[in-house]
Amino acid sequence: MSAAHTRIKALNSRLNAFTDLVVPRNxxxxxxxxxxxxxxxxxYDFAGLTTRAGSIILADNPPATEDSAxxxxxxxxxxxxxxxxxxxxxxxxxxxxxxxxxxxxxxxxLSRSAGGSSGGSAAAVAAGLVDLALGTDTNGSIRxxxxxCGVFGLKPTYGRLSRRGVFPFSTSxxxxxxxxxxxxxxxxxxxxxQGRDPCDPMQADRPPEPVGSPQARPLRAAIxxxxxxxxxxxxxxxxxxxxAQALNATETAELPLASAARAAGAxxxxxxxxxxxxxxxxxxxxxxxxxxRYRLTAAALAPAQWYLQAQxxxxxxxxxxxxxxxxxxxxxxxxAPFPALTIGTDTVELNGETIPARSAAGIMTQPLTPAxxxxxxxxxxxxxGQGLPVGVQLIARLWREADxxxxxxxxxxxxxxxxxxxxxxxADL
Amino acid sequence: xxxxxxxxxAEAYVRAAAPAAGLDLDQAEVAAVTVQVQIMAGMAALLPxxxxxxxxxxxxxxx
Numbered sequence: 309m310s311a312a313h314t315r316i317k318a319l320n321s322r323l324n325a326f327t328d329l330v331v332p333r334n335x336x337x338x339x340x341x342x343x344x345x346x347x348x349x350x351x352y353d354f355a356g357l358t359t360r361a362g363s364i365i366l367a368d369n370p371p372a373t374e375d376s377a378x379x380x381x382x383x384x385x386x387x388x389x390x391x392x393x394x395x396x397x398x399x400x401x402x403x404x405x406x407x408x409x410x411x412x413x414x415x416x417x418l419s420r421s422a423g424g425s426s427g428g429s430a431a432a433v434a435a436g437l438v439d440l441a442l443g444t445d446t447n448g449s450i451r452x453x454x455x456x457c458g459v460f461g462l463k464p465t466y467g468r469l470s471r472r473g474v475f476p477f478s479t480s481x482x483x484x485x486x487x488x489x490x491x492x493x494x495x496x497x498x499x500x501x502q503g504r505d506p507c508d509p510m511q512a513d514r515p516p517e518p519v520g521s522p523q524a525r526p527l528r529a530a531i532x533x534x535x536x537x538x539x540x541x542x543x544x545x546x547x548x549x550x551x552a553q554a555l556n557a558t559e560t561a562e563l564p565l566a567s568a569a570r571a572a573g574a575x576x577x578x579x580x581x582x583x584x585x586x587x588x589x590x591x592x593x594x595x596x597x598x599x600x601r602y603r604l605t606a607a608a609l610a611p612a613q614w615y616l617q618a619q620x621x622x623x624x625x626x627x628x629x630x631x632x633x634x635x636x637x638x639x640x641x642x643x644a645p646f647p648a649l650t651i652g653t654d655t656v657e658l659n660g661e662t663i664p665a666r667s668a669a670g671i672m673t674q675p676l677t678p679a680x681x682x683x684x685x686x687x688x689x690x691x692x693g694q695g696l697p698v699g700v701q702l703i704a705r706l707w708r709e710a711d712x713x714x715x716x717x718x719x720x721x722x723x724x725x726x727x728x729x730x731x732x733x734x735a736d737l
Numbered sequence: 738x739x740x741x742x743x744x745x746x747a748e749a750y751v752r753a754a755a756p757a758a759g760l761d762l763d764q765a766e767v768a769a770v771t772v773q774v775q776i777m778a779g780m781a782a783l784l785p786x787x788x789x790x791x792x793x794x795x796x797x798x799x800x
Contacts, residue, residue, distance in 0.1 A: 567783055568783050568784055568785060570783075571780035571781065571783035571784055572784060574777075574780050575777065575780055575781060575784075578777060586758060586759065586760075587759075589758075589760060590759050590760060590761075593760075601769075602766070602769040602770050602772070602773050603773050605760065605762070605766065605769075605770045605773070606751075606770045606773030606774045606776075606777060607773075607777075608758050608760065609750070609751060609754040609755060609758055609760075609770070609774065610777060614777070614781045614784075617781070617784050617788070618781075618784060620788050620792045621784055621785065621788075623792055624785075624788070624792070
């Protein structure tokens with residue numbers, strides 16, 4: 309048992325961030341991540357471990373016979389895997405309130421959610437249990453946990469990274485991505501994950517474009533208004549204003565399709581996830597987490613008309629984004645409308661509306677995913693957050709992850725974005 | 738696109754569509770799934786109704 313595993317075991321009874329510990333192994337070569345550790349959401353294949361995707365239905369599956377591409381890439385870069393992390397069942401949620409294994413707790417306030425669906429990964433990084441963690445993002449599942457847990461996150465361009473060996477959720481929206489406590493480690497992790505994988509038919513046919521160490525650079529930045537301003541709570545507005553000032557973003561840009569794009573993202577996800585799980589729904593739906601059982605069953609019945617219309621909206625969204633990116637290099641918006649929710653919260657008040665809390669957590673991220681653009685999240689600490697972070701989305705044009713990471717670096721350099729190891733993560737141990 | 742926001746229409750849809758999907762739902766499930774279909778219908782109502790005929794769906798996002 310390594311010292312790192314001992315610490316995880318000591319803290320995990322509070323955090324419930326890890327679902328499995330794995331025997332550490334790493335490449336023999338001295339590489340960029342020598343000595344650095346990582347965790348992976350338990351929908352990534354790891355040789356010898358059953359990939360459960362947060363579900364007891366998959367628990368009896370045989371162990372994976374080989375590593376997912378992302379896990380293999382980090383190991384090849386010298387990083388050491390320590391374990392698999394908690395998540396919403398089948399990635400269908402924004403809060404990692406998994407009834408099978410219990411919720412992941414936020415290291416900054418144990419009564420709060422870590423966000424989801426990659427909540428265990430974000431919590432593990434925020435608690436200092438690992439240096440990096442792999443997550444996935446379909447509607448915000450990296451960006452919301454990064455915001456709630458106060459860590460840096462990156463959802464690269466759709467199709468950039470190989471998804472080989474990753475249990476799917478919604479294939480036309482699923483992204484591989486990661487969390488870290490600094491932009492330097494985030495960028496290095498992202499570079500390690502790049503590379504053409506002929507075994508992934510959905511990966512774009514592009515050569516790696518390493519970003520190296522993030523550097524400050526002039527970026528024409530604008531704030532996303534409309535939908536994003538409408539639903540941003542006080543702390544999110546404060547975080548956004550701080551980021552805007554640091555990035556010299558004085559103009560507001562409108563994305564008129566934002567609300568429709570959010571609906572499109574949800575409907576695409578429903579249709580694809582419903583079909584993915586249709587056979588399981590026939591026989592095993594009673595074993596599903598109550599939070600997703602009926603949603604997933606309804607999803608399996610979604611009319612094709614909704615799905616196709618949503619995919620067409622996605623095309624329009626891309627056109628609107630292209631128009632904005634003809635004028636700006638970077639768009640910024642909150643990553644969540646509020647700081648981390650208290651676990652078990654059912655509804656919230658936003659913009660005068662009572663909204664289901666678990667879907668509201670993704671109200672800032674979901675409209676953007678269908679555009680496929682790269683988005684980094686930088687954790688800010690507004691005074692109105694009362695000690696809790698709120699992330700800011702740094703949205704760049706397609707394939708320009710370097711711009712999103714540069715913006716995150718500039719906020720880090722300005723001292724307003726930071727990811728300190730959480731005080732509640734066991735300094736007393 | 739929003740016709741299934743209506744509870745009766747949504748329930749009728751669930752009863753008709755579930756067998757086609759191979760799902761044998763009991764009464765309680767029909768009721769719970771109907772609520773979810775109504776929520777999805779609310780989302781569908783947010784999609785623009787009229788789109789150009791030549792606007793192709795984008796299941797594979799290719800910049």
